[in-house]
Amino acid sequence: MSDSRKKPTRKKQSVTDRNAVHVDMWRYYLMWGFVILCFLALVGRAFYVQIVNHDFLQNKLNANIQRTETVKAMRGVIYDRHGVPLAISTPIMKVVIDPRDYFETKKLYDEITAELKKDPDNRKLKRQLPDKNLNLDELADAVGMDRAELRKKMNERPRSRYLVLKKEVPPQQAELIAKRNFQGVYTEKNYKRYYPQPQPSAQIIGLTNSEGSGIEGLEMQLNTRLAGTDGQQQIIRDKRGNRVKDPEVVKEVEAGENIMLSIDSRLQYIMYRELTAAGVANNARSATAIAVDVKTGEILAMTSWPSYNPNDKNGLSNKDAMRNRGAVDSFEPGSTMKPLTVAMALESGKYMPNTVVSTAPGSMRVGNHTIRDTHNYGSLTLGGIIQKSSNVGVAKIALSLPYEALPTFYKRIGFGERSAVKFPGESAGLILPKSKWNVSEVATMAYGYGLNATVLQLADAYAMIANKGKKMPLSLYKLDEEPQGEQIIDPKIADEVLLMMEAVTLPGGTAKQANIPGYRVAGKTGTAHKLRPDRKGYSQTDYRALFAGVAPVSDPRLAIVVVVENPKGQYYGGLVAAPVFARVMQESLRLLNVPLDKPLDTPKVQ
Helix, strand or coil: CCCCCCCCCCCCCCCCCCCCHHHHHHHHHHHHHHHHHHHHHHHHHHHHHHHHCHHHHHHHHHHHHEEEEEECCCCCCEECCCCCEEEEEEEEEEEEECHHHHHHHHHHHHHHHHHHHHCCCCHHHHHHCCCCECCHHHHHHHHCCCHHHHHHHHHHCCCCCCEEEEEEECHHHHHHHHHCCECCEEEEEEEEEECCCHHHHHHHHCCECCCCCECCHHHHHCHHHHHCECEEEEEEECCCCCECCCCEEEECCECCCCEEECCCHHHHHHHHHHHHHHHHHCCCCEEEEEEEECCCCEEEEEEEECCCCCCCHHHCCCHHHHCCHHHHCCECCHHHHHHHHHHHHHHHCCCCCCCEEECCCCEEEECCEEEECCCCCCEEEHHHHHHHCCHHHHHHHHHCCCCCHHHHHHHHHCCCCCCCCCCCCCCCCEECCHHHCCHHHHHHHCCCCCEEECHHHHHHHHHHHHCCCEECCCECECCCCCCCCEECCCHHHHHHHHHHHHHHHCCCCCCHHHCECCECCEEEEEEEEEECCCCCCEEEEEEEEEEEEEECCCCCCEEEEEEEECCCCCCCHHHHHHHHHHHHHHHHHHHCCCCCCCCCCCCCCC
16 A cells, blocks of 8 residues: 555534633623613612602502591580580581592593493493593582582682582581582581570670681680691592592591580570660660679679671671670769769778768869759768769769879779670770879769779679679689689678668669569669760760669679660660669579568558
8 A cells, every 4th residue: 555645634613613701701791780780770769669759659649549638626515504505516518529530530431431432332441431420510409509600610620629519518418419429529527606595695605607716705715625626537539539448537536625604594585685675665776784693703694785696697797786795895884883982982981871971052163064963962971972873972072082092992993904704805994094183083983984994894893892892703604613702892881882772772762663572672873974976075965874783682692784875765774774674683583593681562452
């Protein structure tokens, strides 16, 4: 065999050579890097959504499905001293619509309805069709609104979530509206204030506005205590407006506090009835009275005629009738101040009950004007001065003492400052400053001119005399125990003045019509000229008739003050105000079971 023969050659492989290891690892890292980045992105997004932007997104969700509703607190009841309600709250409903919810649902309904026209047999679309009542005309009729007005209000606020359709809807009517299944419509429970004894007590109790807040009288003064605290609850609804679950209480509701007044509604009614009769009979501008329990200072009745009905919101235009005249109005009290002037004289030690003062010739000149009596009474004791109501007598007494004695005594009693009642808008009256205490001012102050007082202050002073000189702070709230009083004058002086005032109601006095069968009565009349509107002197045609008194004298229980403004025809306090006092006092003592302290008058045998 020849050596030149060639060796067979190996065929070259057709398979591509494997890549290097570092090339494969690069692809591996790239893939996992991408996976990790995606994971981090998801984690970051989740963190942003769940942590960073959680509140915003939650609020957006809540805005669509969750509503926080206010649960109104029931306002406290105002009672009289015997538990008779004078102001109560009754449930009333408010009908509200969510315009945004309505329009969104209406749009969805229209879109589905349009699709169903193309495919009437599409069951899936039919199941998505809202089942709520979307007829605004039916809604308007149900709540008693004008149809055009409802559409106008809805179109003006299409994105609003709260539109009141009607306030003060009776619960039965609201329930019927709810059963009609109107889209976006729901009811809110509220309370309406009702006053069972409107006119007699209106000026004390006051009234509330449409939102339930007090705006007059005790309703305003006690608003925080009466109002309570509103609660809150969360309502979750689906996109169709259906409630998903029961309300969740967020904040508990706290009912308002119940208040018990010192007022006796029986006496209050009697007083208003008699003031109304006297006001009408005498064609007066107004008539006001107050009754105080002299032993406790509790106000048992206080009212004025004319009054108003707080249940009728359309009849609140007469602001004059809404005013609590007994606390707010101040006036010159006239001769009703004379017993207090005499008390000051007795306290000075210069005078005794039987001290005689000459009032002849029935007038006296003081400064640049003349003080007159209706008659020349000659010489009178202190009791006679009160019985005959002598201006000259009390003026001489006041001027015989230092000028500061009388106004200082009046201020000590409580004139010139608000009473303990602190009624809203209560007047402090007026005692002139010390720089004005001159001979003319002190002389006229002695018989009730040159100072201003309220009915509250006058009743407070007479109750003090009746309570043996001990002043009890006036109160409009029933007291559980007797308060601490302040001894203003000596008990002996108070009793002496009380007996002098009893003579006023006896033959020879100025107030025989204040007499009450079976009871001894003490009091004082007042007939005051009123200031002219231009405040330049006193009117000769406009008067104020007053009577202030207490009964029974043997053991006083009540002090009552009656004031009649601008009576026409007869105008003397003994003829106009005293009869009102007698009728109110007689009925009040009977209702309070106060024992008689004198024999009943018996008819004379012919």
